[in-house]
Amino acid sequence: MVVTSAVPGPRDDDAAVAAPLRLVAVTHGAPSGANREAIMRLVDGVASARPELDVAISFVDARDGDLAVDLVSGDGPAPVIVPLVLSAGFHVRTGLSLGLQRIGADAGLAEALGPDDRIVEVLAGRLARAGLERDDAVVLAAAGSNDPRAVRECFETARRLGLKLGRSVTVGFIAAAIPRLPDAIEMIREVHPGERIAVAPYLLAPGAFSDAAAASGAELVADPLLLPGEPAPAELVALVLDRYREAEAERRVAV
Incomplete structure (x- = not known):
């Protein structure tokens, strides 16, 4: 399933548009209303920051075996696709990449958003807002993947968050x-009985996975990185644009 909507921003006719920017939210099933709205907050932030770009969003079901066909249609410059995922598992590294190769598209494909210290900043902020205390044990709740590299990237994010917080994660x-x-929560309780546990969802937006984190039984569960009721953090907007610039530079060299 692919659901696409354009996000028009102010246009400057004198600006040279290097390539349209296509943001791909890789979902697992139909995204909820809260999930879509939260991700659209990020897309709106990107469109506002770079009004000379044609910014569009596609919600792609990761279970779809053909992820790329509908992402590069239309005339004009080939887009640069930025997957809105924190760790690039099979569906990004294989599904999107091979799909683009199969249809002979010249589109650029950016790296996943994480690991990155700007994500860690937002994670720490979410924990602080939820009421993290000095002696709390912290668990990074990640979606999970069958891709070993994506799993390692989650552990790397936990390491960086631990450095930021001054405690192991x-x-x-x-x-x-x-x-x-x-x-993971039970292990901490066995080793450190009575210690309060705080969960930091390493999740982009609300949905089934964040619901699972909320129901984990931890004493404190922070919000995901994006929320439907507030603007996207500036750190995440800057991160998306950096991934776009990196991929566009590589695409220009390859063409």
């Missing part, structure tokens, strides 16, 4: 990898 996966989130 445990990783718990909601699906597809171990340790599973409930097991």
Whole structure:
């Protein structure tokens, strides 16, 4: 399933548009209303920051075996596709990449958003706003992947968050990898009985995975990185644009 909508911004007719920017939110099933609105907040931030670009968003079901066909249609310059995912698992590294090669598209494909210290800044801010205290144990709740590299990237994010917070951070996966989130929480309780546990969802937006994090039984669960009721953090807008610039530079060299 691919759902596409354009996000028009102010246009400057004198601006040279290097390539339209297509943002791909890789979902698992139909996105909820809150999920779509939260991600659109990020897309709106990108469009406002770079009004000379044609910015569009596609919600792509990761279970779709043909992820790329509908992403590069139309005339004009080939787009640069920025997957709105924190870790690039099979669906991005294989599904999107091979799909673009198969149809002979000249589109650029950016790297996943994470790991990146700007994501860590937002994670730390979400924890602080939720009421993180000095002695709390912290668990990074990640979606999980069958791709070992994506799993390693989650552990790298936990390491960076630990440096930011000045304490160790445990990783718990909601699906597809171990340790599973409930097991990670239980392990901490066995080793440090009575210690309060704070969960930092390493998730872009609300949805089934954030619901699972909220139901994990931890004493404190922070919000995901994007929320439907507020503007996207400036750090994430800048990160998306950096991924776009990197991919566009590579595409220009390759063409």
